[in-house]
Amino acid sequence: MNAVGDDQPLERCSLFGTFNLRSGTEIGSFQQAFNALCEHLKVKGYLHSWRVWERVFHDRYDARFPSTSIVLEMCFHTERASNDNWDYIQAGDEPVRSLHSAVTRKVADAHFVLCRRL
Secondary structure (H helix, E strand, O other), rough: OOOOOOOOOOEEHHHHHHHHOOOOHHHHHHHHHHHHHHHHHHHHHOOEEEEEEEOOOOOOOOOOOOOOOEEEEEEOOOHHHHHHHHHHHOOEEEOHHHHHHHHHHHEEEEEHHHHOOO
C-alpha cells in the first residue's frame, strides 16, 4: 500500500547495491555512467527509476553493514522485469555490455540484494 498522499506507482521490485568507488574515481563520473546504463534499461522497459545515495556513517545505525560509502537502488516494474534485466545484461550484447562495464569498473567492494515490495 502506498503511503497516504503518495501518488507514485508502486515499485514492485528493487535491486539495492552498496559499494565504494575505486581509487581515483569521482562520484560525478560514476553517476554519469550509471545514469547512461539506467536510461538504456529504462528505454528497454526493465526499469522505471533509480537513485544513488551517499551513505551517512552512524555508529549505532551501522551495525554489521558493509563498510561502503555509496548505495544505489534500481526500481523495476515487476520481479519478472528484474529477472529479464539480469538475463539481458548477462547475454553481454552491445550496447549494454559497454554501458555495464563503464559502471562496474568504477566500483569496488560491491554487495547487492534484490527485494520485493510488500
